[in-house]
Amino acid sequence: MKAALALPAGMLVSHQSVAQSPSSLALTPECRDKVEATLRQTEGPFYSPRAPRKDSLVQQGAGGERITVIGLVLAPDCKPLPQAMLDLWHADEKGEYDNSGFRYRGHLFADAQGRFRFETVMPGLYPGRTRHIHVKVQPPGKRLLTTQLYFVGDPGNARDGIYRPELQMKREGVAWRFDFVI
Numbered sequence: 001m002k003a004a005l006a007l008p009a010g011m012l013v014s015h016q017s018v019a020q021s022p023s024s025l026a027l028t029p030e031c032r033d034k035v036e037a038t039l040r041q042t043e044g045p046f047y048s049p050r051a052p053r054k055d056s057l058v059q060q061g062a063g064g065e066r067i068t069v070i071g072l073v074l075a076p077d078c079k080p081l082p083q084a085m086l087d088l089w090h091a092d093e094k095g096e097y098d099n100s101g102f103r104y105r106g107h108l109f110a111d112a113q114g115r116f117r118f119e120t121v122m123p124g125l126y127p128g129r130t131r132h133i134h135v136k137v138q139p140p141g142k143r144l145l146t147t148q149l150y151f152v153g154d155p156g157n158a159r160d161g162i163y164r165p166e167l168q169m170k171r172e173g174v175a176w177r178f179d180f181v182i
């Protein structure tokens with residue numbers, strides 16, 4: 001499973017060192033019995049393997065709106081899946097991907113309670129797409145989930161044929177929240 005992601009060797013021993021303090025993440029009200037697995041979506045043409053581990057994707061001197069994304073990684077029975085790896089990539093504030101380096105690309109880990117948190121900037125628009133964040137989620141010993149996250153209420157959503165409302169992040173305080181089910 002881990003080898004399939006072709007991540008740097010260092011990540012395999014780093015699960016225990018994640019120190020995160022996401023705001024208290026209550027289970028969603030609909031998460032009572034069994035919930036649907038998160039929809040899979042194409043990784044698209046701009047995935048780069050071996051993105052470095054980062055606590056924040058924000059670049060020094062970055063423009064654009066800073067955002068915080070939080071959430072949980074859950075099994076279909078709503079139990080948290082600990083220490084999932086999240087590999088993230090998105091366009092910069094101008095709608096451009098860094099296809100030669102790792103700007104706005106990186107991986108991080110959920111904690112032992114399945115909670116994750118990262119900071120970045122609001123992705124810009126590029127032709128044909130609404131704002132979105134690409135992600136691969138890999139809980140230890142489980143199947144890899146590749147999908148995309150969207151911003152609830154974004155005017156571009158309705159014009160994007162790939163967008164799906166099930167993959168919308170919702171506002172939770174100042175953060176955006178999405179819970180993955182794998």
Ligand SMILES: [Fe+2]
Nearest residue numbers: 044046132134
């Ligand atoms: Fe994209």
